[in-house]
Amino acid sequence: MIEHDNSDLATRVEALEALLLEKDLIDAKTVDQIIEHYETNVGPLNGAKVVARAWVDPAYKKRLLKNATKAAAELGFGGPQGEHLVAVENTPEVHNVVVCTLCSCYPWPVLGLPPNWYKSPEYRSRVVREPRKVLSEMGLELSEQVEVRVWDSSSEVRYLVLPERPAGTESLGEEELAALVSRDSMIGVAKPGQGSSP
Amino acid sequence: MSEELLDATGPAAPPRQNGELVFAAPWERRVFGLTMALVERGAFEYAAFQKHLIAEIGAWEASHPAEERWSYYRCWARALESLLADQRAVSLDELRARVEVLEQRPHGHDHG
Numbered sequence: 082m083i084e085h086d087n088s089d090l091a092t093r094v095e096a097l098e099a100l101l102l103e104k105d106l107i108d109a110k111t112v113d114q115i116i117e118h119y120e121t122n123v124g125p126l127n128g129a130k131v132v133a134r135a136w137v138d139p140a141y142k143k144r145l146l147k148n149a150t151k152a153a154a155e156l157g158f159g160g161p162q163g164e165h166l167v168a169v170e171n172t173p174e175v176h177n178v179v180v181c182t183l184c185s186c187y188p189w190p191v192l193g194l195p196p197n198w199y200k201s202p203e204y205r206s207r208v209v210r211e212p213r214k215v216l217s218e219m220g221l222e223l224s225e226q227v228e229v230r231v232w233d234s235s236s237e238v239r240y241l242v243l244p245e246r247p248a249g250t251e252s253l254g255e256e257e258l259a260a261l262v263s264r265d266s267m268i269g270v271a272k273p274g275q276g277s278s279p
Numbered sequence: 280m281s282e283e284l285l286d287a288t289g290p291a292a293p294p295r296q297n298g299e300l301v302f303a304a305p306w307e308r309r310v311f312g313l314t315m316a317l318v319e320r321g322a323f324e325y326a327a328f329q330k331h332l333i334a335e336i337g338a339w340e341a342s343h344p345a346e347e348r349w350s351y352y353r354c355w356a357r358a359l360e361s362l363l364a365d366q367r368a369v370s371l372d373e374l375r376a377r378v379e380v381l382e383q384r385p386h387g388h389d390h391g
Binding site: 112 | 312
């Protein structure tokens with residue numbers, strides 16, 4: 082959504098970039114490459130591959146729950162904001178959901194950059210106070226029997242939810258399973274395969 | 280049919296693999312890129328930037344002009360400005376002066 086004061090901000094950023102270039106603190110090509118990298122290479126398909134591997138390979142799942150940064154690196158995913166990755170496992174009894182109450186901490190190497198709702202003041206404050214209600218508003222109804230755990234990301238720890246493998250997917254291969262794993266299911270605001278048919 | 284084509288959250292959502300546009304405006308992607316380029320260059324640690332980001336978000340949530348809507352990347356831009364000013368890399372005066380110069384450009388300027 083474009084706001085009216087966007088042009089002010091655009092000019093300020095343009096001025097800042099010009100000064101940084103003149104002071105030789107950045108070069109424009111590097112900036113372009115970094116943006117392109119985050120727009121095209123880094124995204125939740127990486128996390129989906131991690132989850133699918135954990136579903137089919139119990140030894141990998143064990144390593145993921147022990148040290149998610151290392152387990153993600155096994156599949157080639159690492160970099161800024163992925164240094165202290167922790168995977169939290171959903172079970173029939175426990176549902177995990179992730180937030181960053183102070184800003185927007187998020188595991189970039191496996192999920193990409195966070196969606197707008199994740200950064201919004203509303204989600205950040207409400208999901209801690211009334212997680213069930215927020216999840217229900219986002220389309221995820223949980224039974225009263227299920228315990229909801231809310232994890233607050235910080236500069237020290239970034240969380241990745243390991244969702245439950247959907248029933249009836251025994252015949253699917255790793256790639257097909259990965260296609261079921263949405264970004265939202267790895268934040269904990271949806272279930273895998275929600276809204277899509279395998 | 281068009282709804283299916285516009286589905287941005289499914290597994291077939293590339294090239295924007297986040298399932299939605301990551302940036303809502305060109306200046307947002309630019310200020311993100313500038314920040315990460317500075318981190319990559321070693322100008323500052325991301326953690327140092329994050330402290331400023333947390334402070335800007337907290338300040339906005341504590342109080343902001345009634346007509347000003349929430350913008351995550353506005354907070355981000357302000358955080359970068361204040362960090363660079365703290366580091367004496369780019370002062371706020373310098374930045375204001377440059378903004379004024381840019382604002383003098385005739386309307387509808389281009390880079391040609």
